[in-house]
Amino acid sequence: MRDNEPLLHISHLVKHFPVRGTWFSRQKKVVHALDDVSLDIYSGEVVALVGESGCGKTTLGRCVLHLIQPSSGQVIFQGTDLGTLDRKSLRQIRAQMQIVFQNPVSSLSPRLTIKASLEEPLRTHSIPQEEWDKRILILLEQVGLGAQHLDRYPHELSGGQCQRVVIARALSLEPRLLVLDEPTSALDVSVQAQIINLFDDLRKQHGLTYLFISHDLGVVEHLSDRIGIMYLGKLVELGSTVEVFENPQHPYTQALLAATPRLGVKEDAPPLAGTVPSPLQPPTGCRFHTRCPLAQSICIQQEPMLRELKPHHRVACHLVN
Numbered sequence: 001m002r003d004n005e006p007l008l009h010i011s012h013l014v015k016h017f018p019v020r021g022t023w024f025s026r027q028k029k030v031v032h033a034l035d036d037v038s039l040d041i042y043s044g045e046v047v048a049l050v051g052e053s054g055c056g057k058t059t060l061g062r063c064v065l066h067l068i069q070p071s072s073g074q075v076i077f078q079g080t081d082l083g084t085l086d087r088k089s090l091r092q093i094r095a096q097m098q099i100v101f102q103n104p105v106s107s108l109s110p111r112l113t114i115k116a117s118l119e120e121p122l123r124t125h126s127i128p129q130e131e132w133d134k135r136i137l138i139l140l141e142q143v144g145l146g147a148q149h150l151d152r153y154p155h156e157l158s159g160g161q162c163q164r165v166v167i168a169r170a171l172s173l174e175p176r177l178l179v180l181d182e183p184t185s186a187l188d189v190s191v192q193a194q195i196i197n198l199f200d201d202l203r204k205q206h207g208l209t210y211l212f213i214s215h216d217l218g219v220v221e222h223l224s225d226r227i228g229i230m231y232l233g234k235l236v237e238l239g240s241t242v243e244v245f246e247n248p249q250h251p252y253t254q255a256l257l258a259a260t261p262r263l264g265v266k267e268d269a270p271p272l273a274g275t276v277p278s279p280l281q282p283p284t285g286c287r288f289h290t291r292c293p294l295a296q297s298i299c300i301q302q303e304p305m306l307r308e309l310k311p312h313h314r315v316a317c318h319l320v321n
């Protein structure tokens with residue numbers, strides 16, 4: 001059952017990056033990284049954001065934590081509008097919302113032992129020092145490591161072990177929300193499944209909420225409750241994981257699924273042709289029209305809105321009813 005109030009309310013979020021003109025063209029340009037994205041995430045949910053590179057999902061993850069400032073729109077976490085907070089208040093609230101990045105090795109300082117890395121957030125957030133050792137041992141145990149790893153440096157651990165340390169550090173301040181930004185894509189395939197299972201266990205044990213960012217539908221299938229499909233800065237389909245996999249409606253979602261073998265079965269949509277257009281100059285109307293096999297003239301002229309087809313399943317496509 002959902003609470004009435006979402007844990008995280010993302011409303012009409014926009015992020016544009018200005019780009020300087022060149023010698024040949026002094027005209028200022030703008031990268032449309034994220035355009036008018038709205039999404040609610042409820043406590044205990046796992047919502048996955050999936051799309052090709054450059055679709056805006058990573059920008060969205062960073063805007064959610066206000067690691068980068070949105071151009072417009074709101075991020076409301078536990079009833080607090082993050083855009084209204086000063087730096088100190090923002091740092092305090094970030095204890096409740098942590099991020100796990102793609103590359104675990106670069107997330108850890110090579111000069112710090114694992115123990116020192118795990119002490120950092122406890123020090124920053126003024127946790128009494130007498131609690132540190134006990135908390136760190138519990139954290140390591142929760143992620144499948146132990147006291148024997150405390151005095152090691154990141155280069156002495158495998159990629160999977162480093163990611164476990166990063167996860168332990170993200171959990172150290174008992175957050176409610178974790179933004180997982182491609183947390184397994186830098187790992188060996190055999191280790192990816194272990195880390196996904198670890199996220200699943202931690203979520204059940206701690207009642208965590210995840211915003212899981214990935215380019216791979218197959219990776220998020222077993223962990224997520226809902227999936228949002230992003231294309232060129234827009235959310236084009238949002239629904240329960242079962243619904244999106246069993247009844248995908250947007251031609252882009254269908255093409256992504258066609259490229260994702262499941263249990264040896266391939267969906268019968270045509271594979272994606274061409275490349276993602278430049279976010280400096282997104283196509284008019286539906287941003288997918290340059291690659292869509294079903295595109296019609298209306299698709300070039302009018303932007304389709306994200307509409308509810310049935311409860312909890314929304315799609316942005318003129319041809320879907």
Ligand code: SF4
Binds near residue numbers: 287
């Ligand atoms: Fe394709 Fe048109 Fe639908 Fe866009 S609106 S996905 S171009 S059919």
